[in-house]
Amino acid sequence: MRLTSFAVLLLCGAVQAAPGAVSLEQAGVLYERHCQSCHGANRLGGAGPALLPESLSRIKPDEARAIISNGRPASQMAAFSDSLNAAEIDGLVSYLYQPAATPPTWSDADIRASHRMLADVGALPSTPKHDADPLNLFVVVEAGNHHVRVLDGDRFEELANFPSHFALHGGPKFSPDGRFVYFASRDGWVSVYDLHNLTMIAEVRAGLNTRNLAVSNDGRWVLVGNYLPGNLVLLDARDLSLIKHIPTVGLDGTSSRVSAVYTAPPRDSFVVALKDVTEAWELSYAGEPTFEPRRIEAADFLDDFSFTPDYRHLLATSRKAHGGQVIDLDTGKAVTDIPLPGMPHLGSGIYWKRDGKWVFATPNVSKGLISVLDLQSWELIKEIPTEGPGFFMRSHENSKYAWTDVFFGPNNDAVHLIDKQTLEVAHTLRPMPGKNAAHVEFTRDGRHLLLSVWDTDGALIVYDANSLEEIKRIPMNKASGKYNVGNKIEFAEGTSH
Incomplete structure (x- = not known):
């Protein structure tokens, strides 16, 4: 499908491509081939954000070039430096900063x-x-095929499965x-x-x-x-x-x-x-x-x-x-x-009591470490090294471990279990070697937990939270997140809000 924003500019003679440069028309074809599946037709957004001047106001063109070339931490944005040359990336950047032929609107009437x-x-x-x-149901988002599954959190059996x-x-x-x-x-x-x-x-x-x-x-x-x-x-x-x-x-x-x-x-x-x-x-x-x-x-x-x-x-x-x-x-x-280095992902941070005082721990999407803060003094207590940058942390008030993934990088099949009192990595698991392991959620009582393997041939894996024994493996297509009803409505310690 040809996108009209560049066609209008070409018809008006508004853009003249330099020798060797990629024209807006060619850039539009590149967008359709490489970007449209995530960022949507007409650049209105899909799995990725909208790519219009209105939504790129804080990103300079040079930064946009770097993102297209190298990808972006804490997102699903891939690097395209191996598949697009410099002229093609420059052409895409010029294309993205062109206004849409018809400004996007969505009114109360719409x-x-x-x-x-x-x-x-x-x-x-x-x-x-x-x-x-x-109150012990799990709502599971299966991102690979855009479905939602509802699981019984005691028997770990499916109650419903519907498209999202x-x-x-x-x-x-x-x-x-x-x-x-x-x-x-x-x-x-x-x-x-x-x-x-x-x-x-x-x-x-x-x-x-x-x-x-x-x-x-x-x-x-x-x-x-x-x-x-x-x-x-x-x-x-x-x-x-x-x-x-x-x-x-x-x-x-x-x-x-x-x-x-x-x-x-x-x-x-x-x-x-x-x-x-x-x-x-x-x-x-x-x-x-x-x-x-x-x-x-x-x-x-x-x-x-x-x-x-x-x-x-x-x-x-x-x-x-x-x-x-x-x-x-x-x-x-x-x-x-x-005082935190790199790019902490505070939205996925969790808190617990250590020696009677609240501490807060956050993963970091650009560095292989977990930062632990004192919530009274706001001072950094410790940086815990991990095998790579991470995205999600979870725990439960009845668990002695905080679970964190290594979401980004070559070791993304690893999950670290951090002792919440010693602040040391006590265990490292690799649920499905070579496949991305991420996002843990506990049952309401904290006795079991569910872990996602983000792969087309992935799974939802149920563990005993104390013995770390695998209880059940449910095949799934990129089970991204899973959410326990009781933990979420009680805003339980160790889960996200």
């Missing part, structure tokens, strides 16, 4: 027109139709009682599924390129963060009907994409990180909320963040930050920088 009711919740039983523990929208992103979120699970796909579709009745309830397209969503702790609201258009979309959690959209515009008038949105239960609020302005937002959902943002000035652009156990502080970072920063949500002030 959102409402996409809304679909698939089942009548009022007509469905309020008690589970299955005999599994509803393309490239689910940001992790599913649950209603406070655990009955409903909400999904957001990269291409903007939001769905709600009834885990009691194993039935899809509703769906709506909230944007064109979506980052993630959060569910309020009272179960009333779903807030969706979009890259394109840059905004927040508020939905009724019961049926995903549109309440309103909230433009993400900084105090200086700059429009921004949304990096992340999470719920902060003790605060009765959503907290939002903005990618293109140095602000974090807090939106209260207590009482009869207006959802007017409380603006908090940040010291840097924010990509993602974690909360401290009391939800008073954010530990936030961005790709350009040297480590990260601590933001006090009560005072609205940046407290201090976090």
Whole structure:
């Protein structure tokens, strides 16, 4: 399919290719061949983000060239230096910075027109139709074939298997009682599924390129963060009907994409990180909320963040930050920088108690180490060497180990088990040698855990959390993430929020 943005420019004579250079038309063909499967037709985004001038405002062309050539840490962006020459990469960069012939928009009318009711919740039983523990279910995202599986977390047997929208992103979120699970796909579709009745309830397209969503702790609201258009979309959690959209515009008038949105239960609020302005937002959902943002000035652009156990502080970072920063949500002030090397992935960090004091550990997507911080002094306690850069960490209050992957690099088949008291690597497992092992999630009681092998011929592997004995192996096509209902709705120690 020929993309119109470069065709219009050619017809207008706006671009003249230099001798030996790649024309915009040729670059468009390269985009279709190498980029479209992840970044979407018309560059609107898919598994990867949208590639339009509106979404590339903070990336200079030289940086874009480097990313195309060398890939990008903490993403699925591959390196193309072996398959594209310098002229082809230059041509692609020029093409990506050309505006679309028709600027992409997604209005309230578009959102409402996409809304679909698939089942009548009022007509469905309020008690589970299955005999599994509803708080020990696992929702498994099978990325290789765009499916979701629901597993019984006691017997590790499948209860349901259904197709999802393309490239689910940001992790599913649950209603406070655990009955409903909400999904957001990269291409903007939001769905709600009834885990009691194993039935899809509703769906709506909230944007064109979506980052993630959060569910309020009272179960009333779903807030969706979009890259394109840059905004927040508020939905009724019961049926995903549109309440309103909230433009993400900084105090200086700059429009921004949304990096992340999470719920902060003790605060009765959503907290939002903005990618293109140095602000974090807090939106209260207590009482009869207006959802007017409380603006908090940040010291840097924010990509993602974690909360401290009391939800008073954010530990936030961005790709350009040297480590990260601590933001006090009560005072609205940046407290201090976090002394971390490389590119810490704070959004996947976890906390636990060591010698009676809270510590926080984060993987690093550019260096082979785990950084452990004291959550009182914000000082670095230890750097734990690993076999390569990692992406996910998980633990459980009943486990003596923190599990971390080596997601990037030649040793990505390894998983390290770190003793949470000695801060030493106690065990290294290779569940399927030569295949990428990642993303652990514990059962609600912490007795077992599930680990993904991210491969077309991969698996979901069940381990005894104490003996480390393999209990079961379930073949899967790139089982990316798995999420335990009880751990997620209780915001349990050792899991992500």
